Amino acid sequence: MRFQDAARDARAVVYAGIQADPLVARVAGLLADATLAERILARAVMNGETTEPDRWRAMFPTLFGAAADGTDGPAHTDRSEAILEASLAVADRGEQVRSQVRGAFVEELSARLLARRVGTDAVRRERRILFDGVRAEIHPYDVTVELDGSAEAYDCKWGARGINADVLHQLDDARSNAAGEDETLQVALVVFDARRSCDVRLAHQTAPHEATRVVTIETLDGLAEPAT
Amino acid sequence: MSDETIRDLIDRALDAYARLEERGEEVEDEWSYVADLSDAWRTRFDAVAAHRGSAEATDESGAAVDLAIDEIGRIEDPHRAIDWLSTFPQVVLLAIGERP
Numbered sequence: 435m436r437f438q439d440a441a442r443d444a445r446a447v448v449y450a451g452i453q454a455d456p457l458v459a460r461v462a463g464l465l466a467d468a469t470l471a472e473r474i475l476a477r478a479v480m481n482g483e484t485t486e487p488d489r490w491r492a493m494f495p496t497l498f499g500a501a502a503d504g505t506d507g508p509a510h511t512d513r514s515e516a517i518l519e520a521s522l523a524v525a526d527r528g529e530q531v532r533s534q535v536r537g538a539f540v541e542e543l544s545a546r547l548l549a550r551r552v553g554t555d556a557v558r559r560e561r562r563i564l565f566d567g568v569r570a571e572i573h574p575y576d577v578t579v580e581l582d583g584s585a586e587a588y589d590c591k592w593g594a595r596g597i598n599a600d601v602l603h604q605l606d607d608a609r610s611n612a613a614g615e616d617e618t619l620q621v622a623l624v625v626f627d628a629r630r631s632c633d634v635r636l637a638h639q640t641a642p643h644e645a646t647r648v649v650t651i652e653t654l655d656g657l658a659e660p661a662t
Numbered sequence: 663m664s665d666e667t668i669r670d671l672i673d674r675a676l677d678a679y680a681r682l683e684e685r686g687e688e689v690e691d692e693w694s695y696v697a698d699l700s701d702a703w704r705t706r707f708d709a710v711a712a713h714r715g716s717a718e719a720t721d722e723s724g725a726a727v728d729l730a731i732d733e734i735g736r737i738e739d740p741h742r743a744i745d746w747l748s749t750f751p752q753v754v755l756l757a758i759g760e761r762p
Contacts, residue, residue: 474752474762481745483736493729495722496756593745594699595692628762630706631748634699652762 435585435617440560440574452534453542453559461520462542464513471497472510472517473651477626479521480536490518533592536626540590541576544624544649547657548579548588556581563587563619565611571604577624585612586620594631597623602641609645622647624657668758669715671727672707675754678731679703679747686747688740696744703751710760719758726757 440446452458465476475494484490491498497514524535541559549557560574579586587608589601605621612619625632629650636643649657679700686696730753737743752762 470762471756474749474756478733478749478753481742481749482733484733489729489733492722493726493733493753494756495720495726496759499722594748595695595744628748628752630702631699634702635695637698638695 435612435615435619436564437558437578437580437585438562438564438570440562446560449534449538452531453538455535455538457520457523458535458538458542461517461524461539462546464517464520465539465543466546468513468517469510470652472514473626473654475514476517476521477651479518480524480532480539482525485522485525487518487522490522536592537590540592540624540626543626543654544588544590544657545577547654548577548586550658551660552579552581563608563612565615568611571608573604575608583618585618586622588622588624590624590626592626594625594627594635597625597632597635597639599639599641602639602643602646605646606642620647621645622649624649624654626651626654628652666719666724667715668717668719668723669711671719671724671754671758672711672715674731675727675750676704676707678734679750682734682737682743682747682750685737685740685743689744692744696747699744699747703747706751706755710755710758714758714760723758727754730754730757 461476465473468476471494475490475497479490498511524532527535545557545559556579558578558580559576561578562570562574564570575587576590577588587605589605591597601623605623609619609621623646625648627650629652632648632650636648683696683700687693689696730750734746734750737746755762
């Protein structure tokens with residue numbers, strides 16, 4: 435098993451420009467330290483219709499107002515404000531660009547969280563995984579962790595609807611091909627969406643996914659923690 | 663405090679959610695996913711209503727739920743509606759002080 439940079443075709447060049455957008459790094463940096471409620475705020479705003487910040491503040495009283503349970507107000511209002519501002523900047527892009535930025539953001543967020551566990555140098559982007567005697571997949575993996583004796587491959591999705599047969603097959607094929615070479619490759623999907631929705635989506639899939647870990651908006655911080 | 667209960671807010675949210683589901687069902691290839699997704703979240707709302715439905719809702723919670731309802735009422739794109747079938751319940755659950 436060996437890793438290789440993806441071909442620099444036209445798609446890759448265009449997408450590299452999206453990935454390099456400072457807004458992607460800004461949103462990912464903020465959400466790497468965010469609470470679940472703040473991550474749901476970001477998902478709602480980035481996928482929202484209204485761009486009026488006051489409406490979003492009122493929609494999330496646990497972040498911007500007195501808590502719903504009547505206890506004292508939130509402790510991270512500054513961070514919530516920064517997340518709201520950055521998410522609105524994403525929403526303010528045209529529909530196509532907004533979609534691309536959201537996808538790149540989930541990859542960047544995943545890479546940042548993984549780097550907390552394995553170090554920045556071990557985390558790579560847009561990599562193909564090659565196996566002896568096996569035709570290489572055309573599409574690269576969004577994020578990989580490349581350490582001697584410990585490799586991981588991640589595909590990142592904005593929403594549960596992004597879970598499909600192709601991505602599940604690609605991840606499971608890589609895992610089984612690695613096993614065929616007596617290598618261990620952990621594979622996972624990172625989905626910036628609710629676990630409940632991902633479970634429903636997975637229930638509709640017949641592609642193998644029993645050995646594929648699914649990281650959801652509720653469990654993102656697990657990327658930064660050793661597997662149990 | 664308003665005169666409303668958590669169940670009142672959930673009932674309003676579910677009415678709006680049904681309209682959002684109809685919009686999402688316009689994507690024919692995703693019809694069964696949309697139906698199952700909506701059922702899954704309704705089950706969660708039902709559980710909250712059964713557990714805390716009679717509790718008084720705060721004015722802030724009521725306003726937040728109404729704004730979330732207004733937000734999904736603006737959605738015309740059925741693909742975005744499907745995305746919101748997942749997001750809207752989490753926004754509402756947060757607004758009423760529940761685990762999303």
